[in-house]
Amino acid sequence: MSSGFRPGFRGRLIAAMIALVLLVGLVIGALLMVYLFEDEKSRALEKLSIGEGLTREVLARRTDLVLSRLDVVVKDFGFRSAVASGDPATIDSALENHSRRAGADFALLINNSGDLLASTLSRRPPEMPESSFKEARSRGFTRTLSFMDGQGYEILVIPVEGPGLRAWLVSGFALDQALANSIARLSGTDVTFRARTSSEASFQLFATSEGLDLNLEQALAESSGNRNFLENVHYFTRIIDLGDQGTDDMQATLLISREASLRNYYKRAGELALLVSAILVFAILLALIIARNLGRPVLQLADYARAVGEGETPQPPAIRAGGELRQLRDALGDMLVRLREREAQIRYAATHDDVTGLGNRNALMQSAQELFAGKDHCTLIGLRLNDLSDINDTLGLEFGDKVLSGVSQRLQTELPDARIVARTGGAEFLALIPAHGADTLNGLTRQLHDVIESPLHINRTPFSLRVTMVTMELPADAANTHELRRRLNLTFEMAQQRPEPVTRYQPGQDESHLRELQLISDLHTAIAENHLHMNYQPKLNIGSGRLVQVEALVRWIHPELGFISPEEFIFLAEQSGQIHDLTAHILNRVAGDARQWAAVGLDVSVAINLSAMDLTWPALTGHVAEAFANWHQGLERITLEVTESALMEDPEEALATLNKLRELGVTLSVDDFGTGYSSLSQLRKMPVQELKIDKSFVLKLESEPQDQLIVKSTIDMAHGLGLKVVAEGIESLNAWHLLQQWGCDLGQGFYLSRPVAPVDLPETAKSLVARRQELTQIAPEHSR
């Protein structure tokens, strides 16, 4: 979990459902709120429209009413009498009396010439334009609106006739709170009246209906741009021009409190929010229940799958819900069955050989392990077909498989009481059978050997096999599977070199094998770290008794195992592929030692042994040349000794290598001559200059007439071929004398000198010089 908390299936389901409900709720709520708001707004607007019509109607009615009242007044004879009387006091009192009767807020009487006859106003009366009178004369009245002293008035002008025009009655009716209240009562809106003195001046509020207690002047003044509707923060408003002439100097404003009209709206919004909340809670509960019901089987299935994964065979969980989860459960069940089948197949393949149907190496090792664990006794019979790869190569793999099957059948038939019969490798079969006595086992294995080697009919063709058989007693010969495998292989290797049909493991073989492994490993270190020692055995000219050459012999004193014979470790070096390193190392060491001797004035040539494998080493020539670069003498003073058997192993290859060495200029010598099977014709082709008679002919030379004959003939033959002859293994003066007598060129042996360390060679050389007298005199009994 790198990203911290991550919600599970249930969490996500709940979150999704809540989000969905919230979204739907909010969208529906928002839409409803918008609709409700629009609804309330349009209702308010409608109310305002009705209010506007109503206001106009109320004002018109009022004008009509007032006009009819005034009409009565001006027709009143008393009033007319008073006007006609010309007496100012009478006119004043009549005007005051009659105007009060008509409900006018003020009244004026103006005569035909425009002079003021009487007034109920204490202040200067308003100026009435001439047009008002003209219009009044033709229409019977004039209606104007006027704003004065902070109060708006409807002013009516009507003529006073008697019966001709006697005067003008000008009467004013205030647009006051009472009027506003009545309009407000009828229309259900709040009402304000406002006016301005000129089109440049701002409006002044002069009457408002009751209950409207607001400082609306500013807002209403700003609203003059939009004549019909003003969306104030607190009110829906409608502005009505009251003037008849299209002037907007006096206006009524209808107001509907937004708060009041939206109260319903807010109430509904609250209810809606409550409803959405309730749905949300319900949805969460529902989601929890569903998630619980969905999640439980999922968890059960997870447990089930985990148990299957852990190799158990659990009962599938009971799932009440149908559909996908049940399918998943069934799929998991199927998977479990298939898994078991496949496991069985894999296990079978892991323990069985697919060609023969026998157990394989694993099965055998497992069986052996059980055997070791149970402290049981058993005999292991091992069998290898010698020619299987040849059969496969020549007759085809199919045929090879049939051979294997045939062998397998025979093994199973012959070893009915076997604990296991297994094919453990390409051509290897192993069987574990109950322990028998030595004689019984012997008989059994010989019989098995005969049966297996008896002709096998494959494709109606009799086919004979050759097999190598080994036996091991368990746990005597091997106490665990590692030993078993190692010692079995050892035994097989040994059996291949033995003529007996059946080879039993020899106790101790494995230990020597382990020693070899250790030596191989340590030899590498010894070469790399210069732990090998070089010894040099002198070769003397038999005629002159002088030291002419030393043979380099490598010695290894192992820090734990002590002296290791050169035969052993050189063999191991060959086996482990280290022989070239060893050869190169020796070449360098010898070259180095020879330079040391030259430095102390010892003039001696060297002989170095080559392995048979060096002859197939292309880099050998290079190494020789490199080691003896700046060699202080001619390269013919370096003798490379090659055993006769090495030459004969692959004469062609050997010839090529020798030719190259010869071109380099070194002297080539055939070592151990007489022990191999070289034909003289082969030998003749080799570019060698020297034969080294094997010491087995020389050691008992004086007592064995046959050896004498062989050595003498060999010397003659070699000389005849133009080769020098070296005799090694000289252990007595007599042998020396015999060789001297037969004309042998060089001699080497313990009688002359044992191999010595490089630092001791100058000393040895001196002692040899001292013995020269003894060596050069001719023995009397051999002289002719």
Add this chain to the structure above:
Amino acid sequence: MINLTGGNTPVADALVYLDKPDTTTPVSAEIYQKDRRFHPHVTVIPVGSHVEFPNRDNTQHHVYSFSPAKTFNIELYAGKPEAPVLFDKPGIVELGCNIHDHMQAFIVVTATSKIGRTNGNGRVTLSLEQSPSPERPLTLNIWHPRLTDNTKPVRRTLESINPDAITIELEPEPTADGSMNLLQQRFREL
């Protein structure tokens, strides 16, 4: 010649008389009420004349005048009032009935004998002893019941014997027969 304002429509029945008083002989005239009307509608009398107001309707009438030339008031009566009314000042006297608002009549009280009434061509002929000249202009009074202000005459100055057309402004002819108001008409129809 008297024409209407803004055109050449001749005005008939316009009274034209000199401003200058001369000797006149008072007369006795009668303006009776019949069918809720004064008869005649316009009466021209010299100063000092008496006028009777006999009521020949079956309803009572209340005849009055608020005109400065003569203010009088004959309260509700039927038949013939006790005494005629003396008009001792020149001027236009409007008559009304306090019971019937539409009833109207005019008495033109003149102090001159030089008075004429325009014919259908709007023409009137006055016989004068002296021709008007720019040095001695004559002032004419012109009156018509449909004058905008019919409480007094319009005055014009004549400076030659052959005057051009004189233009006056009149109210339009009353369209409906105003002899009865709607209520009275309904009563009639009952």
